[in-house]
Amino acid sequence: MMFRKFRLIVALASALVAGSAAAPIGSWTHSPGGVVVTPASGSARHIRLQVMGDGIVHVSDFPTEDTDLPKSLVVTAMPEPAAQFQVSANNNAVVVKTPRASAEVSLADGRITFRDARGQAVLSEYAHNLKPVQVEGKPFWWIRDEFNRGTGEGFYGLGQHQNRQMNYNGEDVVLRQHNMDVAVPFVVSTKNYGVLWDNYSITRFGDAREYQPIDATLTLYDANGVKGGLTARYYGGDGTLKVTRTETDPNYQYIKDQVNWPAEVKGDKNRRVEWEGKIESDKSGVHKFRFYISGYFKLFIDGSPVIDGWRQNWQGWYRNFDLPMTAGVPRAIRVEWTPQDGYMRLLHLDPLPNEERHELSLSSDMAHAIDYYFVAGDDMDQVISGYRKLTGKAVMLPRWAYGFWQSRQRYETQAQLLNVLHEYRKEQLPLDDIVQDWLYWPPDAWGSHDFDPVRFPNPQAMVDDVHANHAHIMISVWPKFYTTTANYKELDALGHIYRGNVEMGNKDWVGPGYLNSNYDPYSQEARDIYWRQIRDKIDVHGFDAYWLDNDEPDTHSNMSIAENMFVMGPTAMGPAAEFYNSFPLMHVGGVYDHFHADHPDKRLFILTRSGFGGLQRYGAAVWSGDIASRWSDMRDQISAGVNFSMSGIPNWSFDIGGYTMEDRFANPTNPEDDAEWKELYTRWFEFGAFVPIFRSHGELRHREIFEVSPPGAEIYNILASYDRLRYRLMPYIYTVGANLYQRDGTMMRGLVMDSAADHNVWSIDNEYLFGPDFLVAPVTEYRARTWPVYLPAGTGWYDFYTGQFYPGGEQVTADAPLSQMPLFVRAGAIIPTGPAEQYTAEKPNGPITVLVYPGANGRFDLYNDDGTSYGYTRGEFTRVPLVYNDARHTLTIGAREGHYPGMPKSMTINIRWITGQHTGMPLDAPPDATILYTGKAATVRMPRH
Numbered sequence: 001m002m003f004r005k006f007r008l009i010v011a012l013a014s015a016l017v018a019g020s021a022a023a024p025i026g027s028w029t030h031s032p033g034g035v036v037v038t039p040a041s042g043s044a045r046h047i048r049l050q051v052m053g054d055g056i057v058h059v060s061d062f063p064t065e066d067t068d069l070p071k072s073l074v075v076t077a078m079p080e081p082a083a084q085f086q087v088s089a090n091n092n093a094v095v096v097k098t099p100r101a102s103a104e105v106s107l108a109d110g111r112i113t114f115r116d117a118r119g120q121a122v123l124s125e126y127a128h129n130l131k132p133v134q135v136e137g138k139p140f141w142w143i144r145d146e147f148n149r150g151t152g153e154g155f156y157g158l159g160q161h162q163n164r165q166m167n168y169n170g171e172d173v174v175l176r177q178h179n180m181d182v183a184v185p186f187v188v189s190t191k192n193y194g195v196l197w198d199n200y201s202i203t204r205f206g207d208a209r210e211y212q213p214i215d216a217t218l219t220l221y222d223a224n225g226v227k228g229g230l231t232a233r234y235y236g237g238d239g240t241l242k243v244t245r246t247e248t249d250p251n252y253q254y255i256k257d258q259v260n261w262p263a264e265v266k267g268d269k270n271r272r273v274e275w276e277g278k279i280e281s282d283k284s285g286v287h288k289f290r291f292y293i294s295g296y297f298k299l300f301i302d303g304s305p306v307i308d309g310w311r312q313n314w315q316g317w318y319r320n321f322d323l324p325m326t327a328g329v330p331r332a333i334r335v336e337w338t339p340q341d342g343y344m345r346l347l348h349l350d351p352l353p354n355e356e357r358h359e360l361s362l363s364s365d366m367a368h369a370i371d372y373y374f375v376a377g378d379d380m381d382q383v384i385s386g387y388r389k390l391t392g393k394a395v396m397l398p399r400w401a402y403g404f405w406q407s408r409q410r411y412e413t414q415a416q417l418l419n420v421l422h423e424y425r426k427e428q429l430p431l432d433d434i435v436q437d438w439l440y441w442p443p444d445a446w447g448s449h450d451f452d453p454v455r456f457p458n459p460q461a462m463v464d465d466v467h468a469n470h471a472h473i474m475i476s477v478w479p480k481f482y483t484t485t486a487n488y489k490e491l492d493a494l495g496h497i498y499r500g501n502v503e504m505g506n507k508d509w510v511g512p513g514y515l516n517s518n519y520d521p522y523s524q525e526a527r528d529i530y531w532r533q534i535r536d537k538i539d540v541h542g543f544d545a546y547w548l549d550n551d552e553p554d555t556h557s558n559m560s561i562a563e564n565m566f567v568m569g570p571t572a573m574g575p576a577a578e579f580y581n582s583f584p585l586m587h588v589g590g591v592y593d594h595f596h597a598d599h600p601d602k603r604l605f606i607l608t609r610s611g612f613g614g615l616q617r618y619g620a621a622v623w624s625g626d627i628a629s630r631w632s633d634m635r636d637q638i639s640a641g642v643n644f645s646m647s648g649i650p651n652w653s654f655d656i657g658g659y660t661m662e663d664r665f666a667n668p669t670n671p672e673d674d675a676e677w678k679e680l681y682t683r684w685f686e687f688g689a690f691v692p693i694f695r696s697h698g699e700l701r702h703r704e705i706f707e708v709s710p711p712g713a714e715i716y717n718i719l720a721s722y723d724r725l726r727y728r729l730m731p732y733i734y735t736v737g738a739n740l741y742q743r744d745g746t747m748m749r750g751l752v753m754d755s756a757a758d759h760n761v762w763s764i765d766n767e768y769l770f771g772p773d774f775l776v777a778p779v780t781e782y783r784a785r786t787w788p789v790y791l792p793a794g795t796g797w798y799d800f801y802t803g804q805f806y807p808g809g810e811q812v813t814a815d816a817p818l819s820q821m822p823l824f825v826r827a828g829a830i831i832p833t834g835p836a837e838q839y840t841a842e843k844p845n846g847p848i849t850v851l852v853y854p855g856a857n858g859r860f861d862l863y864n865d866d867g868t869s870y871g872y873t874r875g876e877f878t879r880v881p882l883v884y885n886d887a888r889h890t891l892t893i894g895a896r897e898g899h900y901p902g903m904p905k906s907m908t909i910n911i912r913w914i915t916g917q918h919t920g921m922p923l924d925a926p927p928d929a930t931i932l933y934t935g936k937a938a939t940v941r942m943p944r945h
Helices: 002-018 255-260 380-391 414-427 459-468 486-493 500-504 524-537 561-567 583-598 631-645 671-688 714-728 730-742
Strands: 027-031 034-038 046-053 056-062 086-089 093-097 101-106 112-116 121-135 138-147 155-160 173-175 182-189 193-197 203-205 219-221 230-235 241-247 272-280 285-293 295-301 304-311 317-325 331-338 344-349 360-367 370-376 404-406 433-436 472-477 480-482 516-518 545-548 605-608 620-623 694-696 768-770 774-776 786-791 796-799 805-807 810-815 823-826 830-833 848-852 858-864 877-885 890-893 897-899 907-913 929-933 938-941
Touching (some): 034 093, 046 101, 056 101, 056 380, 112 370, 121 193, 121 360, 138 370, 155 173, 155 631, 173 182, 182 203, 193 380, 404 414, 404 714, 414 433, 414 459, 459 472, 480 486, 486 524, 500 516, 500 561, 524 583, 545 583, 583 605, 631 671, 631 768, 671 694, 671 714, 805 810, 830 877, 929 938
Parallel strands (some): 404 433, 404 694, 472 545, 545 605, 605 620, 848 907
Antiparallel strands (some): 034 046, 046 056, 056 370, 086 093, 093 101, 112 121, 121 138, 138 360, 155 182, 173 203, 230 241, 272 331, 285 317, 285 344, 295 304, 295 331, 774 823, 796 805, 796 823, 858 877, 877 890, 890 938
């Protein structure tokens, strides 16, 4: 009946269009899953709409008559059958409608308006552009689409970017894979829709223009006010001034630009530079700058500090800053740089018109067509759910993956790794995972997958020892091969190695340096060979997890973009420029699929430095790269992790304490520097206990708890307490982890996800929610002992440590002694906690202590399964509904739902009511009530205090 109604609507609509032939309008036809519109004008020859689900519409703008597109690497869903949507038309537009949303296409110019279920426009296209480009002699298109000009909505997602950007409205973001930047072309709006931009080339959100050298767009003056450039002063390592000259574009951005150094300081490892002068524009407005930098750097505008930072020399990347300027009015600028063999350039863009500055704009360097998906929802969670309907469910991680991970760069021997594990067990510090980082192979045999027989004489015994101590082991495997290895030669003989890096003669940093390159994961045959090589040398020993490092890939650090393109292709699917961002998806997906085929009922955990849309379907977590051990870098992790999580990929991590270290921290001669680093590590560890993957890693200083501080010392006790707290919260954490798959949930949540009506939270970049109920406010300043925390409106909040209640919608000053990171719990929350454990599977029978926070109704569906298999996909799991009725002051523990092999038949459940007299801590405080739960419903009433 529905299909007959649909055909009638289409017939009537076609008749309407045919009857108005005199009007200068386009035409349209029905196509599988939707319609194809041929507008009368515009850069798109045809526009195809396909319905992918309720409120999900696939849009393709074709510049030619050809409407074929390559199969998406990101999207796995298929269009919905025609019965799931309706089509209607008039003389002006065609409308494709589902219950949740509709898309209306103008027949005149092809512009699209998306409306919600109430008919309100939420996303309106302003303009789309397609311009022809040539890449490697083949025709492609530069593309851009602009929506919602002048909007005030909030934008989130887009992957991981470490410029302290939370709400992207008015911001520029370049989606280009890098050691510390992860490109995910999915953006979520406070208007409860999302856009998945299906393109793999370098993409820009915001301003579509490339940033320019400062002399291309600004007038420069030297230190004496003379027009023509900035005054550059070069100092030798002895502090003496060696060179003074005028420079229009100080450029040391890439390896190729190092020829620009003056001969007088070339090769001086301790050189430093100052640039001084003024910059002037003929345009008023907010100017955008990007400072590409590593080493020590300071930037001053009109004498005031704007940036003061440090990055490891090989880790050059961008710092963004805005600068209001008035036409014709110069601004004083001074840059101080101690490069330590680092990289530097200052780039600029003139202001955009205000309405264009505040819009949703996406542009890509090359494409076959404009290709994107509109996703509607009632809230941001539904939008993310729609993204996963398109790109795949977030498969469950094993339970042990949510325990504590210990790593270092690197365990040099088998004995070192095992000694660390044994020490954790001896000290009774909870731990589930230990990691073997790189160079376990012979130094001249990267990619061989062999273990150095001197340092790792018996890898099987090493793995067995880890397992015997109730832990799991992850091993680092790269997509990189030395040209001398048999594995390289096998792949190269079949055309599955990128040859550019070898042809350039680029050697790595190991020993004398070795020629190397990466394999091509865009070939199915290459992925098959890559896994077989791993399986025969590594997987055979029973490793539990794979660390797929360097999969941007960073083939040779600090090359220009053009050089990167050269060493990253051509791929088996096309030019490297076309597939610049999608390498990690193909690489991780290949490992996951092959492991799953060989171990069909064993959950895999993959840690990867890069990612792309759809990564969540491969059991992977992303970490934030080789970040610096600095307070500012710790602060940058908050917005980076939250926006990454809001991109639909829920499992994320960082190196607790930062990876790279200044010498003052790595080799402190001043006791104050040592004390500062230990405090930084402690604060970062507290933060790390409340992100999806709790993982310590870094170089130069060992990160084991007992290496950071001796047993019994204050910092040791603080680190141990947060390690233990993480394990006590495991019933809550694992349930939230299960909800990532079963309910398309998000573990690390921007405040805006649950409090969008409170505009105060839209741009808060130093707080987040861990699961639905914990508000986390990491302390990111040295010696801070109180901390400002904004509590979102619409609910009340409890201090986790004291039980004190606060109304929402206000900022409080939280106590923050070194031993305490501010934590607040939402009114109505039900927090299940478990027993003290040394590893996550130690006490599967509990007991469970349930903390109930009155002030609102609440529900928490406690989840459990076997923790390691894919039984959950077969329905092998349990849920225990925990429901709090605030009016009646009762907690109902519902009847157990479901079953899985080996499940406990009963467990003890303790209940504690958090009131003025009762606090959440300590977790072992006497309960208010105890029941023996056998799976049958029970109700407990809160006593009067």
